[in-house]
Amino acid sequence: MKIEFYGAAGCVTGSCHLLKIGEKNILLDCGMYQGKDEKERGNETFNFNPKDIDFIILSHAHIDHSGRIPLLYKQGFKGTVVCTEGTLDLCSVMLADSGHILEFESEWRNRKKTRQGLEPVEPLYTSKIAQLSMYLFQGYPYDQWIELFDGLKIRFRDAGHLLGSAIIEMLVSEDNKQTKLVYTGDLGNKNIPILKDPAIIDYADYIIMETTYGNRFHTELSSELESLAKIIKDTFKRGGNVIIPSFAVGRTQEVLYALNKHVEGDILKGASVFVDSPLAAESTSIFSKYHKYYDEEATKLLDIGDDPLSFKGLTFTRSPEESAKLNKIQSGAIIISASGMCDAGRIKHHLKHNLWRKESSIIFVGYQAEGTLGRKIVEGARKVKIFGEEIAVNAKIFNLHGLSGHADQNGLIEWLESLKAKPDKVLLVHGDTSAQEEFSELLHLKGYSTLITKPGDTFVPGALSPKFSLVRNKITALINSVEDLDVMDKNLLLEQIRDAIKNI
Template sequence: MTRITFYGGAQSVTGSNYLLEVGDVRVLVDCGMFQGSSDAEEKNYEQFPYEPSELSAVFISHSHADHTGRLPKLHKEGFRGILYATPPTLDMTFIALPDNLSLMTVEAKKANHPALFSDEDLQGIKGLAQGVDYGKEIQLGPDFSAVFHDAGHILGSSIIEFRAEGKKIYFSGDLGNPPTPLLQHFEYPLEADYIVVESAYGDRIHEDRSTRKEKLRSIVKETISKGGTLMIPSFAMERTQELLFELNAMHNAGEIPGIPMFLDSPLAIKLTEVYQKYPEYFNKESQYIINSGDDLFNFPGLTYCRTSEESKNINAVVGPKVIIAGSGMSAGGRILHHERRYLSDPNSTLLFIGFQAEGTLGRKIFDGEKEVSIFEEKVSVHCRVEAIGGYSAHADQPTLLSWIAKGAEGGHLNKIFTVQGETTSATTLAELITAQFHVPAVVPTPNETVEL
C-alpha cells in the first residue's frame, strides 16, 4: 500500500510537508514553515500530526524556509532518521536556519513565549544530514527508492522521484524559470504514474526575462548620472547571486561606469560563498566564464560588508553608489538604514526585484506612499521607485504545463496533485491539466490522505 498525506502546502504557498507511506516505511518530503498568513505562527507551533520518531527519512527539495524551517522542531519532537538533500541544499539550509533562529528568538522574547526550536535542536538535525548528488539512487526498502533531479529553482534545488511498488511518484519541489543566468534547466519527469506539482504561478505568465538586464543597466546608469544612490532590497538566496552575476557581466562589458558597489548582507555573503563552492551545479555558460578566470560574483569596485562597522562606512562614500542589502521586502535588515538615509533624496533610486507582500514596508513604498515610518522615524519618499519583474525563480503556467506534458508521455499518468499555490492558482492549473492531458488533476485539502 502506498499513500500520501498533504500536511502542508495544500491550498497554501508555504509550509510544504508531505508524508509518503510505502508499506511500513514512512518518509517525509519537506518540513517547511508556514509564512505570511494570520495563523502562520499558530500552525508552526502546533505538534506534528504524525510521530516524527517513526519516520525513516526526510527529503528536502531545496533550502528555502517554507521547505526547511521546521526541521529543527522535527528533531525536537523525536525524529532520528536520515535527512537527505543535495550538498548545496544542506550547506545553505544550515547557514539560513541559525539566522532564522536569531530572529525568532528576538520575536519570541517580545511575545513572551519560547522560540520554535533551540540551537540544540538545530545541531541535532544537522547531525542527521546526508548529502546526495543528483541521479544517485537512495534505497529505502524493498521496492522503494528515491532519486534527486535538478529543479533549476535555486542552487541544489531538487525534484524528488520515488519508485514505490512499481509506481513512479514525482514531487516537483519548486520548479525554476528557465533560462536562468546561472543554473541548468530543470529536468523532466519520465513516465510518471503520479505527480505532486507546485502551482505558485499556476494562473500567471511571467514578464519577458530578456528585458530585465536592459532595464537594470538603464536604472544603474541613470542613477549614476544624477549622482545618487541606487538601493536594491534583495533576498539573500538566489536573487542576490543573479544580480551580482548580471552586474559583473555589465562591468566586464564596459556597459556601466565603475562606481562603488556594496553587498551589505552577512547572510547573502555566506550564501554567495556556497555558490562559489559548487560551480559544477551551474549551466555550461557560467562554467565557461569561471574556467576563463572570472569570479561571477565579484568585480572591481564591489565591497562585501560583513560587519556593522563596514556597513556604517558606506555612509562616508560620497557620490553615486549601488547598495544591495536585505531584507528583500524591506521588512528588516540593513536596507532599512540606507532607506532612512536616501529615500528622501530625489537623485536616488529604490529598485525592487522581488515580490513585496501586503503590509511590508516595501509594499507601502511600491504602492506609492509618500511618507513611511522607519525605526519610528517619519521618512519622506522623494526618490525614484522602480521594479523589475523578470527575476522570479518559479515556473509560470506555460512552463508548468510543458513540464507536466513530459511526465504524461508514455500514458502511465494516473493523477496529478497541484500544491504550493494559492487556491486560485492551484485550481486554475488543475483544471488546465485535466482539460489538456485528460488526466485527473486535483487540489488536495490540508491533511488529506490519498491512496495511490
C-alpha cells in the first residue's frame, strides 16, 4: 500500500489523495481548489492519468471534495464512485450546479476575450458532463462493510459534518497482513443543528486527518445562537438587512434550523427570511428526505409535527427575477445566499447592495479560504471589488465560528483520543500551514507521531521516513556530546533533540 498526497496537502481545498493497493488505484476524494489554492495550483490537470483510476471513495458532497469528479470523467475516468446514499443525492444537484456556474463564468470571460480578439476558453466541465458522471456513483448506507475488491473493504461512518458525510474505515489486506487506514474527510462540530455528532472509531493503524481548525476554538453554540438573534434585532432597529453568505448545502440548512427556534418565537417574530439559491432549495428537499440522519433534537421536533427546516416567513427564491427583487428591500430582511465564500453566485449581488450600508450586517457562518472575497471582508478590508466596482465596507461584519461545520482543535483532539490506542501515524491534511503546525506540535506533546503532508508526498505504511537515518545520526551525535555540557547547555541540547525527532 502506498498513499500519494495531491489536493488539500499544504492547503485547505482540493482534497485528493491517491491510494495504491496492488494494481488498483483509488482516489480518496477528488475536490476542486478554491480561492488562493485555485490561483496557485489550478484545477485543469491532474498529477495522474484519470484513465488509471479504478475507484473514488468520496467522503462527502462539498465541492472542495467532489468538484473535479466530472472533470476526471471528462478526461477518461470510467471507474466507480463509492459514497453514502446522502452524498450521492446531494452530488446529483451540486455537481450539475457547479457545471452551470463554470459554463456561466466561461461565457462571461469569452465575451471579454472576443472583444480583445483572443481565443475563447471552454469551461472545466459542463452541467451535462456533471450529470453524465453521476452514472458512475454508487450509494451505500452507513456502518455497512463493502468489499470493493480482494484486498480492500471499506465502511462509511457518520462524520457529522454534512448530510451523508463520512469517516471512511479501510481494511487493506496485503502479504497476509491486514492494515486499517482511516480517512476522516471533514469532521463535524459537535452539537451542531440537525446532524449527529461524529462517530467514534475503535482503532486505526494510520489516520489521514483534517486540520481546518487545528489552531482555533469555537464559541459555544448556545452563545452563538444568542449572538445571531441579537445581531438580527439590532440590524432591524438600525433599518438595515442581514446578509448571510452560506454554503447552499449543509450550512444553509443549519442556519434555517437555528433561525427556526427564534423566528417562530417572540425574539424575531415577523422577520422575513429569504433563501436565495436554487441549489439550497433543492438540497433542503434532499435533507427532508433523510430524516434517519437527523440527531435526537431534530427528530423530536419532527415527531411533534414541527419541520425544523420550514417556518412562517421563510421564502425560497429560485428565478433571477425573484433574486433581483430582494435588492430593492431596504430593511427587515434576512437574506441567506451562496456562495459561502462570496466568490460566485447571487451573494455577490446582495453584498453589492448592502455592504456599503452602515445599517446592514453581514454574518459569516463558515470557513473563508485564503484569497476569497469572504476572507478579505472578514479580515477587515475597508473596500472590496465586486463585479469590477469598488464597494466600501460600512456594514457591520460578524463571524460566528460556533456555527461552523468543522470540529475545532478541542473537537479534533477529543475525536482522536477516543480511539482505544494511538495510531502508528497521523497524516495531516486539509489545513493552513499555521493550523497544521500548531496541531502537529500539540499531538507530539500528547505522544502521537505525525506527518504534515505536502503536494506530491508519498507515504508507505510501515516504511521508515527517508529522513530517518540522517536524523538518527544527528541525535546520536548530540547525545554523545552531552557529558561535555553544563546544565544550561544540556537543556538547549534537549530542545535540539526534540526538534530533530519531529522531522522523522
